[in-house]
Amino acid sequence: MGYVKWYGHAAFEVKIDDKIVFIDPWIKNPKSPIQNIENLPKADLIVVTHDHGDHLGEAVDIAKKSGCPIVATYELANTLQQKGVNGIGANIGGPIKAAGLIIILTPATHSSTTGVPTGVVIKGKETTIYHAGDTGIFATMELLGKMYDIEIAILPIGGHFTMGPYEAAWATKIINPKVVIPMHYQTFPVISGSPEEFEKFLKELNVPTKLVVLKPGEKYEF
Numbered sequence: 001m002g003y004v005k006w007y008g009h010a011a012f013e014v015k016i017d018d019k020i021v022f023i024d025p026w027i028k029n030p031k032s033p034i035q036n037i038e039n040l041p042k043a044d045l046i047v048v049t050h051d052h053g054d055h056l057g058e059a060v061d062i063a064k065k066s067g068c069p070i071v072a073t074y075e076l077a078n079t080l081q082q083k084g085v086n087g088i089g090a091n092i093g094g095p096i097k098a099a100g101l102i103i104i105l106t107p108a109t110h111s112s113t114t115g116v117p118t119g120v121v122i123k124g125k126e127t128t129i130y131h132a133g134d135t136g137i138f139a140t141m142e143l144l145g146k147m148y149d150i151e152i153a154i155l156p157i158g159g160h161f162t163m164g165p166y167e168a169a170w171a172t173k174i175i176n177p178k179v180v181i182p183m184h185y186q187t188f189p190v191i192s193g194s195p196e197e198f199e200k201f202l203k204e205l206n207v208p209t210k211l212v213v214l215k216p217g218e219k220y221e222f
């Protein structure tokens with residue numbers, strides 16, 4: 001049994017194949033129930049989708065505390081290496097094996113200071129999870145859904161910097177996962193998209209995917 005646990009914003013703790021993976025661990029975000037990384041379980045792996053502060057978060061400190069590597073784009077991994085952690089440099093579309101899982105960085109239509117922005121597909125024996133990172137919608141999402149048989153999609157719905165509820169509903173339609181979990185909304189007033197609007201658009205577009213809305217600190221078990 002595994003789970004997807006939300007810490008607010010884009011920060012997730014995933015347990016898959018008995019491995020603990022943190023994605024975009026900005027644990028000290030204003031909505032997070034945990035403000036001290038000492039209260040987190042030991043990580044086996046961290047994935048950072050891009051170097052914006054709301055995604056890089058406390059990744060370096062968590063990696064040092066847990067003694068685990070951080071997967072990121074090649075350029076970002078190099079800068080993390082200089083901060084004394086094991087950065088595994090990958091790039092978009094290239095599957096790597098880390099912590100016994102298959103990790104694939106995916107495209108993201110966004111920006112970043114170092115390297116390029118990404119999302120990530122995490123493929124284990126138990127399930128396949130897609131965390132889209134910060135992104136607008138792009139047609140290749142449909143292919144990712146088919147190629148990797150994505151079961152759980154974690155999508156930004158806040159708008160302004162990323163997809164809003166309407167775009168995220170279309171993204172869900174083309175990815176066609178079993179479950180969709182919204183993220184990256186209402187952390188700040190400017191990213192105002194709501195799960196209620198998202199649900200309304202999913203219904204309007206006849207999307208069969210199950211919507212799972214988590215509160216910060218809650219987990220979805222699979």
Ligand code: NI
Binds near residue numbers: 055110111134161
């Ligand atoms: Ni960003």
Ligand code: MN
Binds near residue numbers: 052161
């Ligand atoms: Mn962001």
